[in-house]
Amino acid sequence: MDRLGTLVMGFLSVVVVNNFVFTKFLGICPYLGVSGRLDTALGMGLAVTFVTTISGIMTWSLDAYLLTPLGLQVTRYICYIIVIAAAVQLVEMYVRRFFPALYELFGIFLPLISTNCVILGLCLWLDVWETDNLLEAAVLSFGTGLGFALAICIMAGIRQQLLLADVPRSLRGAPITLITAGLLALAFMGFGGMIR
């Protein structure tokens, strides 16, 4: 029961309170770049969720079963990058072969997000958080992806409404997007410190 509680709290923590986009400012490039339309934003969010879950599990296992026993934690960065890139490629091929509908939904985002900083950030953060079992790592990874999806979908929704708004001329385009992102992050700061 206690363990379940930890899992739930950890999940809520990464989705809302310690959302990677709003509190750590990781993954800002797709967050601003692909949030123009709600359907593409959702595709991006789902693809990131998918990849964070898989790469979180893989890198945590690599770290726990290979790097730490060998005392080679210094190579984490490079190993993680290689593993993430390869995992994304593998997953892309697999999904394309066996789940064409899913592949259509993810589209080009799947290969693009192999360099998304949320993913490498999460893999490194799993060590910082001292995650000590695979299940916890998996839940946290999934939650992180979901948090990113939440952030990008909220942003896309706001930007779709903004299209209809009478924005001052000097603020049109990128400036109003950045202001929106800032206000959104401020709003999420309200959750700060509630968990962990």
Add this chain to the structure above:
Amino acid sequence: MICATFIGDLQAALPAGLLLLGVGGTLAVALLFAHQTLRVEQDPRVEAIYQVLPHLDCGACGYAGCSSYAKAVLADPTLIGRCSPGGPAVAQRLAAILSVESAGSSHPIRAVVHCNAHTMDKTYYGNYEGIASCIAGNTLTSAQACRFGCLGMGDCVRACRFDAIHMVDGLATVDYQRCTGCGACAKVCPRGIIEMVTFQQSMMMVVACNSKEDGRTTRAMCKAGCIGCGLCAKQSDIFVVSDNLSKIDYSHYRHDEGTDQAMAKCPTKVIIWRGC
């Protein structure tokens, strides 16, 4: 001395190097294997379209990249011309790939406007001074007496990405030198006047009217309308008259003496040639 430290450092780094070599090598083999076993056959037209596109992945078309745009444009040819870096050159090449494919033969598909009423032929109940858009004008009966004919406010002109349709004296007129048959104009016309027709010949016979009013009303409102008299249907069976309007059944289209007779006998001269 320096040499010895260097060698010592190298030896210390050896496990890390070996590990990375191992991890990288394993993944490389796995990827190679996956590439061989999980290969997917793709529609060759997607590849052909993708080759024509500029490969910038700029997103100006509203899609995530050139490859997703290639798929979208294959499914819906009205998206031709969204590629702004490629410009008209790419659009024309896409149209070349798509119109041949979509017609299923070497006959191109072209837009046909089912109205032949210029400003002087039409009757107006009042002066329309609202938004200059057919969608807005279509909601008001005062914009024009005929409820079926071309409003002449140019929604189709703005929809066309090939500069192939123009307003000539209040009537949408297709420039068949430029029309690629993408169908964007047909989609945007609120009255559905524009039909996409497979041009079996370079000139096609067209009933240039869309009015379903009875003959008397049509004649009172427009000098160039079809009154549904049925003379054409008596001459050739490609003409079908229903709802006081003659239509050509393009699935049985042919050009022979009967159709020439029908054209000659039409009292309001609404059967005309379109094309170039």
